[in-house]
Each structure stands twice: as structure tokens, then as C-alpha cells.
Amino acid sequence: MAQSSLIAILPGDGIGPEVTAQARRVLEALSLGVTFEEAPVGGAAYHQTGNPLPAATLDLARRADAILFGSVGDPACDALDRHLRPEQAILGLRKELSLFANLRPAKLFPGLEDASALRPEVARTIDLLIVRELNGDVYFGEKGMRTTAAGLRQGYDLMSYDEGEVRRIAIAGFEAARRRRGKLCSVDKANVLETSQLWRDVVIEVSEQYSDVALSHMYVDNAAMQMVRDPGQFDVIVTGNLFGDILSDQASMCVGSIGLLPSASLDEAGKGLYEPIHGSAPDIAGQGKANPCAAILSAALLLRHSLGQPEAADRIEQAVARALAGGQRTADLGGSCSTEAMGDAVLAAL
């Protein structure tokens, strides 16, 4: 029941706290009777405790019904050992909570044609969902630095997927396609990578249970090209962790800004972490310039996927659309609204 739901707020670093504050205001305005509890994460947590993902923060994330996450990343931490860096916090949460299915929707908001990097008639066709695998791939394989026989420094990161990991994300992709326009494009690099060959084989096996979904396959380099040539051809894209990371940043500029794309990271049971796809944006942090829409739209996904509140989710999405259509825009979209003013505009449109 939403009455007793606990939402963990993990604002993080850079613009994370700025955009999360606006998302929280919007959730509060809906008076859903939810409780919020906040904890530090990323560089903020490292500076306080020496650990980017302190036990108390992980505990809150486990106890909560859903997690609203800002962003992590702090240039002052870039020289730390990798396990101490802010980014380990989001990777750790995804892994510890088995949040393997990352949904990244991208759709052009009416009126934002001019903000897209694409021509308006192309931008208008975009309504796609990237289903990105989040617990495996080159992100979580063996990695390290070593010295070659010739005495050269060598970095390595092992890419791998087992068939169980591919099967469960393929199912998530087919299920999403079934709820949308019935088209699934699996993106891989099977012409070169064994990991991708297994990926393709398993996706084809799973497709036998989904005869109502039209499955296609595309190599990732072609997919990057097709995303800007004819993005309207895509309904659902299912892909691995690394390819999904890259393609989703690209998709964001096709609809106008990285400050617009939310995401849901789900486990098998529907528990979720919700975050904008963007990072901590150190170049604009602390200046009130960040676009809070991705964070606000992430709160909408939280209500829909973890709290069973689809009407409230629709209300938030419609309010964002109305605010944008009314000309309220932050600098990334060519406007002059501050982060807070954009939050005000969404609240006014609720």
C-alpha cells in the first residue's frame, strides 16, 4: 500500500542533490502518504565515511520499497583506487539488489523538436524504450592492470554473459515489447564477439515463447547509425550493459537533452531504483542550471513500477509535458529556467 511506502532518497554528487530535490517536491505535492528517508551515496558518502556505499545506505536501500537516486561522480575522487570511487556506489547497488533490468524510455515531448539534434520530422517519430542489462557484461567481469611480456602496462576487462543472464533480460525485453507496439530489436556485436553470439542464440530461443512479438537483430555499430538516421523504426531495444549505456546517451540527444531521460532499474520482483540516465555534471553543478525533468520523470517511473500508482505517474508525466510545451525550459534546452524554476513549472502544471 502506498500509505506506508518508504522511498529511499540517495541524492549523491554534483547536480544529483539539485535535481532530486525537485523530484521529491513533486512527489510530496501528490500527497501520496509515502515516507522519505535520505542517505549519502557516492563521493558525498566517501567524504563523510570513507566508503562510497556505506552499510547504512545499502541497508536503507534494502529496506525501502523504492529508491530515488540522483547521480554519483566527483572529479576529486578520480584518482582514488577504483573500489573507493563514487561510481562504485551505483554499480554496487545495482549488483547487490539484483537490479538487472534497466528501462530507459525516450520519446519526443511535443514542442521540443527544435531542441533535438535531429531534423524535426525525424525527431517527431521517436518513441522507443531501451532495455539495458545491468548486472553483467564487461562492467562486472574480471578486470585489472598487468604488465605484458614486453614490459608494457596492460589494462583488461573481461566481457561475458551466461545464458541465464541473457534469458532474463530477453524476457524483460519481450514483455516490454508486448506491452508496447510489439517490436523488439536485439542489439549485439555477434559478428565479432562470442558473448554476443550467445546473446543472439538465447534471444532467439526465448522468442519461441513470444510469437506475437516481431524480433529483429542489429549490430551495435549499425544501431548507433540507425538511431540518428531513422529512430522511428525502434520500439523496444534490448541490449547488453555497455551498448545500452552508450545508446541511451545517444537517444537522449535525439529527443533534446540528456536532462530529459529517466530510468528504472528493476529486479525480478519489481523492486526498483529510479535515476536519471545522466551523471553528476560537474561542469554545471552548484549553479542551478541542471534540468530536473529526468529526475522528475524517474519519480513517475517509481510510482508506476514500484508503488502501483499509474495514475499519479501519468499526472507527473503530463505535467512535465505541459510545462515544456508552455515554453518552460532549462539552459540545455535553450531556455533560461533555473533548476528550481523548472520544478516550480512542473508543480504548477500538476
Ligand SMILES: NC(=O)c1ccc[n+]([C@@H]2O[C@H](COP(=O)([O-])OP(=O)(O)OC[C@H]3O[C@@H](n4cnc5c(N)ncnc54)[C@H](O)[C@@H]3O)[C@@H](O)[C@H]2O)c1
Ligand atoms: N548513474 C550515475 O550516477 C552516472 C551516470 C553518468 C555519469 N556519471 C558520472 O558523472 C560524472 C560526469 O560524467 P559525464 O560528464 O561523462 O556525464 P554527465 O551526464 O554528468 O554530463 C555530460 C554532459 O551533459 C550535461 N548534463 C548532464 N545532465 C544534465 C542535466 N540534468 N541538465 C543539463 N545538462 C546536463 C553536463 O553538464 C555535461 O556537459 C562522472 O563522474 C561519471 O562517472 C554518473
Ligand SMILES: CC(C)[C@H](C(=O)O)[C@@H](O)C(=O)O
Ligand atoms: C556512472 C556509470 C557507472 C553509469 C554506467 O555506466 O552504467 C552511468 O553511465 C549510467 O548510465 O548510469
Ligand SMILES: [Mg+2]
Ligand atoms: Mg551512462
